[in-house]
Amino acid sequence: MIYVDADACPVKAEVEAVATRHGTRVAxxxxxxxxxxxxxxxxxxxxxxxxxxxxxxxxxxxxxxxxVITSDIPLAARAVEAGARVLKPNGEALTEANVGNALATRDLMADLRAADPFRQGGGRPFGKADRARFREALERELRRTKG
Structure with a gap:
């Protein structure tokens, strides 16, 4: 099963296409x-x-x-702890090895934003390369879960 944190997920169509190809259910x-x-x-x-x-x-x-497909790091941490595979919409896998660092970075950035109200979000826009990286990563994860 694939679980998608769908409210702000930019790769819903990619999830559906890959899941359909693999015959995998999606929530x-x-x-x-x-x-x-x-x-x-x-x-x-x-x-x-x-x-x-x-x-x-x-x-x-x-x-x-x-x-689990999510950008939410606390959800990712809970899913990893439960044994699920986790992908961010840009294709980055969150695992036991890196989810702790991702949580710490998230908390640090929240503290920096709170300390400087003029600090804007940022980061680069989500693009075609991100979508392609995500599709490849989801293909890989589905092959692993079936293997």
């Missing part, structure tokens, strides 16, 4: 506002409004053999 989890797919492998799960409701739903279900 697109959100607070609403995303259009359900007619694809029988894609389940739209709408959780209550509120902070982290989609994350909680996914974390309660993900485990060994599952793949």
């Amino acid at each position: 697109m989890v959100s607070n609403g506002g995303i259009r359900p797919s007619p694809n029988p492998l894609i389940e739209s799960v709408f959780v209550d409004q509120g902070a982290d409701e989609a994350d909680k739903w996914i974390a309660e279900r993900a485990g060994p053999g599952d793949v």
Whole structure:
């Protein structure tokens, strides 16, 4: 099963295409506002409004053999701890080896933003290369979970 933290996920179409090719079920989890797919492998799960409701739903279900797609580092940490494979939308895998560093970096950046209210987000825009990297990474993870 693939669990997608779908509210702000930029690679929903890529997930659907790769999952369909592999015959893998997908749960697109959100607070609403995303259009359900007619694809029988894609389940739209709408959780209550509120902070982290989609994350909680996914974390309660993900485990060994599952793949979680999220940019949310605390959710990624919980999923890794439960034995799931985790990918960020840019294709970066979060594992036991690197999720602790990702959490620490997230916390540091939150502290820096709080200390400097004029500090803007930043980072480069999400592009075609990111989508391609993600597709390749998801293909790899699905082959591993079936292998």
